[in-house]
Amino acid sequence: MNLEYKHLLPEDFAPDARVWVYQSSRLFTLQEALQIESLLESFVGQWKAHGDPVKGFATLFFGRFIILMADETITGVSGCSTDSSVRMVKQIESMFGVSLFDRQQLAFIRNERIEPIPLSQFDYAIAHGIITPDTLFFNNVVLTKSALESHWIVPVKDSWLAKRLKSTV
Numbered sequence: 001m002n003l004e005y006k007h008l009l010p011e012d013f014a015p016d017a018r019v020w021v022y023q024s025s026r027l028f029t030l031q032e033a034l035q036i037e038s039l040l041e042s043f044v045g046q047w048k049a050h051g052d053p054v055k056g057f058a059t060l061f062f063g064r065f066i067i068l069m070a071d072e073t074i075t076g077v078s079g080c081s082t083d084s085s086v087r088m089v090k091q092i093e094s095m096f097g098v099s100l101f102d103r104q105q106l107a108f109i110r111n112e113r114i115e116p117i118p119l120s121q122f123d124y125a126i127a128h129g130i131i132t133p134d135t136l137f138f139n140n141v142v143l144t145k146s147a148l149e150s151h152w153i154v155p156v157k158d159s160w161l162a163k164r165l166k167s168t169v
Contacts, residue, residue, distance in 0.1 A: 001114075023102075027064050065140070108137050134157065137156045139151055
């Protein structure tokens with residue numbers, strides 16, 4: 001599985017540009033992905049904070065993750081502009097019958113595929129060797145462009161889940 005994505009991120013965004021990662025409850029079809037990309041492009045083209053354009057970026061990675069980014073070096077993202085992005089994501093949820101706000105659903109790379117596992121099943125997956133400390137994990141809590149580039153896809157042992165490894169051994 002090709003996990004290269006960094007070259008698809010905008011080079012002209014500051015390293016501390018804000019990032020939001022929304023993981024879909026299922027893989028989108030190609031047709032759905034094309035529709036979503038169009039919706040994201042349209043949203044970013046009109047994204048504003050207090051009437052000023054937000055320097056934004058949005059895309060769909062791996063057919064499952066919506067990445068939204070705002071470079072606040074020119075215009076800061078306000079509550080209203082954040083609310084508008086949440087409304088857009090909720091619209092995608094409704095249109096495609098998916099969940100994008102379930103933070104209890106984790107995603108791992110297993111057998112060259114992205115496999116979701118509920119957080120409630122993590123200890124079982126570790127105990128039974130389904131997930132190991134070296135299994136790649138999508139760390140969707142990254143908050144900046146820099147973190148997205150360096151800490152989004154990491155081994156479990158290098159993520160916030162590492163503290164749970166000790167309790168399962």
